[in-house]
Amino acid sequence: MISIARQGRDFDEAEYELFTYLTGQAAVSIENVDLHETVRLQAVTDELTGLYNRNHFHDTLDSEIERSRRFGTDVGLVMLDIDDFKRINDTFGHLQGDAVLVEVARVLRELSRDIDEPARYGGEELAVILPQTDLNGAELAAERMRLAIEDLRIPALSGGDALSVTASFGVAALPATAQDRESLIAEADAALYRAKRAGKNRVRRGGPVPAEAES
Ligand code: GH3
Ligand code: MG
Ligand code: MG
Numbered sequence: 001m002i003s004i005a006r007q008g009r010d011f012d013e014a015e016y017e018l019f020t021y022l023t024g025q026a027a028v029s030i031e032n033v034d035l036h037e038t039v040r041l042q043a044v045t046d047e048l049t050g051l052y053n054r055n056h057f058h059d060t061l062d063s064e065i066e067r068s069r070r071f072g073t074d075v076g077l078v079m080l081d082i083d084d085f086k087r088i089n090d091t092f093g094h095l096q097g098d099a100v101l102v103e104v105a106r107v108l109r110e111l112s113r114d115i116d117e118p119a120r121y122g123g124e125e126l127a128v129i130l131p132q133t134d135l136n137g138a139e140l141a142a143e144r145m146r147l148a149i150e151d152l153r154i155p156a157l158s159g160g161d162a163l164s165v166t167a168s169f170g171v172a173a174l175p176a177t178a179q180d181r182e183s184l185i186a187e188a189d190a191a192l193y194r195a196k197r198a199g200k201n202r203v204r205r206g207g208p209v210p211a212e213a214e215s
Pocket of ligand 1: 048081082083084085086087089093094095096097098101122123124196200
């Protein structure tokens, strides 16, 4: 709202027209700012889950690693993959699978601190960047996420019994287990793969693996 006043003389027709024109211009500018912000968010957001997308994940990881090098702080990385997700799609349909993804994403957001960056890495593989978090901290965070996902009761779209899901986790940290972005992701991913192989619904740490922990 714009309020214009002056003392003494009424506004004439031409002045009214000018005001209408100027307020119209102001309204368009405000709308543009709004639109710009919407587009900016869309560019970094995954549409289904509302998490950050893979591109933004990579960008954030780069800047966190850069910061970690400069200030000597840690960066933790949690990667997770929903267990037997294909079966959910096959049994209950793709829309139900989508609903499961949305719920799991919500858990990650709820358990994340303001500085953490939960992202959709691909399909049903998600990731959380944990600035200023070492390997132990990342493992604790992953374990909390694992339990919260296990506790989810996801409404069945068909109206039947609620669904439960689990996820497998791999964690890695810089500089403890990796030196750069590629190796950090590779370590977390390899640990995630070990969690799957060991029976799913568990957390595994990246880095040198003790012999008895393999399988
Ligand atoms: P595992 O326990 O080893 O992870 O088995 P899985 O069935 O979860 O893994 P797999 O990689 O075989 O299947 C993943 C499935 O996820 C296949 C793909 O169709 C499905 N998927 C990927 N993205 C989406 C999505 O956005 N929505 C839905 N509904 N399904 C998706
Ligand atoms: Mg899976
Ligand atoms: Mg997968």
